[in-house]
Amino acid sequence: MTLLVQQWMKWIMDLFEWAQWRALGISLIRIIVIIALGRVFIWVIYKTIDKLLQKDAKVQLHTRRMKTLGKLLKNVATYVTYFIVILLVLSEFNINLGPLLAGAGVLGLAVGFGAQSLVKDVITGFFIILEDQFAVGDVIQAGKFKGTVEVIGLRATRIQSWTGEVHIIPNGAIVEVTNFSLHNSLAVVDITIAYEQNVEQASDVIKSKLETFKDPNLAKQPELLGLQTLTSNDLTLRIIAECMPNTQVMVTRRLNVELKHALDEAGIAMPAPTVVTYHKGESGGVKSGA
Template identity: 45%
Template sequence: MDYIADKLKKEFFDEDLWVDLSVGILKLFVIFFLSRLVIRLSKAVISKFFLVRSKSPIRVSERREATLLKLIQNVITYIVNFIALIMALEVCGLDIKGLLAGAGIVGLAIGFGAQSLVKDIITGFFIILEDQFSVGDHIKVKDFEGEVLEIGLRTTKIKNVTGQLHVIPNGSILEVTNYSMLNSVAVVDVTLPYDGNVKSAEAAIAAMLDTLPHKYNELVKAPEILGIETLSPTEIVLRITAETLPNKGSSISRVLRKEVKDCLDQHEWNPGN
């Protein structure tokens, strides 16, 4: 018992032990400090680069630039943290080569057993990189349509109009219809009696349509009457189109039907007029 106590006491007061321990702690502190510094400087440089690009006449969309900025910053953070972790383990005296070899074998086994997971992650990466859609967009994937709530590297979450949440693996997203990228077109058909005064109705409706952009900000320009779409023995169908902001076609279609109805009522239009 005294022998063990003397040995522990000798090791505790061993000068070389405390020197090595102090040097190791100092190295860990330096590794941590430098890794934080490199990450912060890298993010600042990348942000400055994208800021300069934003003032260039040749540039991509703001949404894509924001996505790329965040993605590159995250990749740099992961890489720097991984290198710092390896250096810290080496300072602690662990066999890095053996550890990396073991990690490679485990990673290979996981890769064979989780091919669908790898496919989801790769597809999610390209969805973000190519800016196929972003959070808040209205999209359709297969039979699922709704607003994008979240985009991850593995899954995408879509909320439909009835409040249901669809979680879709990114690997199964082969085709996407994005209703929020470009302007929409509202199409409204107005049915009139065959024996009515179509010219008078067109004039009244056209005058009303010219006033709508001042009332509804969703309209890009004044709606247009394309003319007679169909004829039948009992009725005439006039077609009206309106260019709207992205994903506003349905709401403007309902507005147009109401405005046309009010216009015809106001002019007391009937087949005899």
């Protein structure tokens, strides 16, 4: 029994002799250094990308595109760095990377044949950014979904609707896109007054109010186009206002309120519905009234 215990103790001591502990400690230190250097490298890359894109944005004023391109470059740099770090860590465990990389290549080829939709998504995402079709922060409509672009990834684009829903759309499924953020918007306001009101007086009141109308979203001062429609009951005057992208709804609401107050103060009435009723008398005659 004593001999068996001695043999076990000798085997354990041989297994964990000082040289092995020293080698293990050195490997752990190397792994920690590799991971730390990887994190530092990613931080340097992030700072470099930010500086380059800020410089380019000042020259070309493409802040939308720069913001999107910056996020994409950072993601790619992160993935590549982590992949290299993993390979270096595996090499510290004396793992032969040759067969591993060869197997990964074969696996990647097999996956590529079965993941054509994924490849399509990635290629489409690349061209979305390259052609500057839309960028992070833009309001777009892709198919039946409309909202603000939150993320443009290599595989999918995420947009949030104004009611809070988040839609994740594969890039390959984005066939037609309407971008509401590339150019200024146009607020169109139709003001309807009663038919018997004086058109010239109403136009003067509206023009006077438009000259003093202020809104931070305006790109140009609102303009009265004139009489838009004429019916037997009312007259419609049309106003347009060029404003910043995606602010036309807010500008329209403010214009409606301000113009309503101005017309009320001038005594210009809005059209009221007219109802005509006919009453058949006892003698069969017809009486009319309003």
